[in-house]
């Protein structure tokens with residue numbers, strides 16, 4: 001039987017945003033082979049209903065599982081919030097990790113006062129997954145959620161800073177972060193969406209330097225490392241893993257926007273078009 005540690009770690013996102021998680025994972029576990037699927041044909045997931053998100057995520061995860069993987073990482077906050085328990089049940093014993101728990105840990109650890117604001121897609125905020133996850137880790141924390149729908153297309157467009165981005169951010173966040181807001185003021189802003197780390201500098205300008213901004217990419221990579229080690233599935237070092245990219249639509253756009261999230265070049269010839 002093939003040594004399971006030699007199989008790739010499979011990552012899924014609704015689009016290119018999860019490449020921020022792939023980047024963190026490649027830095028943390030360079031020897032691992034990584035295979036990534038972005039369901040760009042159906043993006044955005046964040047404005048869709050729960051049943052639709054579960055249906056889409058199951059299909060995408062099945063495609064990755066069919067390719068052979070030792071672990072499935074749902075590098076999409078919306079899909080994690082809606083579908084993680086369903087995926088775990090459906091694909092058992094394949095280990096399935098999401099980004100919500102690691103993101104919640106990062107925020108709970110970072111906040112001094114326990115006043116936390118999580119920003120994410122409408123579906124993630126409505127589901128309340130982050131609010132519940134933080135409450136489990138730090139029950140006294142006061143968590144407020146805010147859907148910031150327009151940040152997704154802005155990041156995809158490469159609009160990451162400047163007055164327009166800050167204006168939109170201010171419109172979403174003003175009542176929570178204005179100096180005139182009633183105390184207690186939030187001290188931590190959790191980016192609960194794959195796209196939002198690209199806007200971090202603009203968001204910092206809007207919320208002010210005293211607010212700490214955290215996301216789930218690094219903590220997810222740490223969780224994957226921990227879980228692979230626990231299962232005896234870590235790949236031996238001394239090599240650089242393969243990176244394989246799949247998309248459900250428009251390889252050219254995936255390469256263009258994906259390179260923004262990856263922070264490095266991606267060619268359309270590196271990307272495979274798949275149908276789910």
Ligand code: DGL
Pocket residue numbers: 013014015017018043044045046047075076077078079121124152192193194195
């Ligand atoms: N990947 C999604 C998330 O992290 C954002 C994009 C979408 O709405 O599909 O929530």
